[in-house]
Amino acid sequence: MDKLDKIDRKILYELDKNSRGTDSKIAKKVHLSVPAVKYRIERLVKKGIIANFVTLINPAKFGKMIYKIYLRLQEASESVQDEIADYFIRKKKTFWVIKCDGAWDIITAVWVKDAVEFHDFFMEFSTKYNKYIIEKQITNQIEVLFFNRAYFTNSPGSEKCLWGGKLSEEKLDPLDMKILKLLPTNARMPVTEIARRVKSTPRSVSYRIKDLVRRKIILEFSVQLDVNKFNYDYYKSIIYLKNMTHEREMAFIEYCKQLGKILYFIKTIGPWELELEMEVRDYKEYNHVMKDLRKNFGDIIRNHETVLIVEEFKGEYNSLQ
Secondary structure, three states, X not given: OOOOOHHHHHHHHHHHHOOOOOHHHHHHHHOOOHHHHHHHHHHHHHOOOEEXXXXXXXXXXXXXXXXXXXXXXXXXXXXXXXXXXXXXXXXXXXXXXXXXXXXXXXXXXXXXXXXXXXXXXXXXXXXXXXXXXXXXXXXXXXXXXXXXXXXXXXXXXXXXXXXXXXXXXXXXXXXXXXHHHHOOOEOOOOHHHHHHHHOXXXXXXXXXXXXXXXXXXXEEEEEEEOHHHHOOEEEEEEEEEOOOOHHHHHHHHHXXXXXXXXXXXXXXXXXXXXXXXXXXXXXXXXXXXXXXXXXXXXXXXXXXXXXXXXXXXXXXXXXXX
């Protein structure tokens, strides 16, 4: 396990907010030389702490909705579990596949155009692996509020973007599409390199990227981290709500944001209404967060279930596939 020092944490905090930020801009924020920042970022990548520099594209802008499948398995050997995970990994419609401890064993997320497309996807899977499934649930993900990794600097959190929402069909020309296809796991790619690959000019590419951000097709440039590499855990809390009002929901969102540990506030339709995902030091810290939430919002929290994300097999955000 690698221990992050104060400078590394500050750099990760800045990259989480905007991974397209230049080394010089980050250097000013963390009071370090440009070569030192460059070296530290490269070291974080080499150690596997930074898995990817990601560009978050909004699937709702391409008429895609998100469903999640939650599975608890029975009589499934390690090889069978790996086979099921691999089945989902190979499907183009899936963008998230994880192995878990706790309430569920495997969770996967799928983007589709409509409920019929999802039904066909799930039936194909179920026909093949139904004998190993003791319990399953399905949710339709409505929208996700992204909060920053404020825990790196022990500061209050802030909202980065809203992912999902109402479906639409944005019109993009071939150049826009070429740019978008390059950026999902290459958010720090220089404009000059993007221009070379798409056979355009740096000025034109820069304008197009700014326009895609303005239209909320690109929502953020951030980092995908392997928190296990610096001895943190990744938890999902599945929350069943009661007596929810708009006012209490707004208060709950604000409270979760300020904590600085919760990254995703996920609204769903299904057996439960909400999921929170957080990066914490250990179960003790996770439990402290949940006790705090139940103490302050017991009037709207009916129950919750815990999922420890053990391994992320697939985490892609390219909804253009």
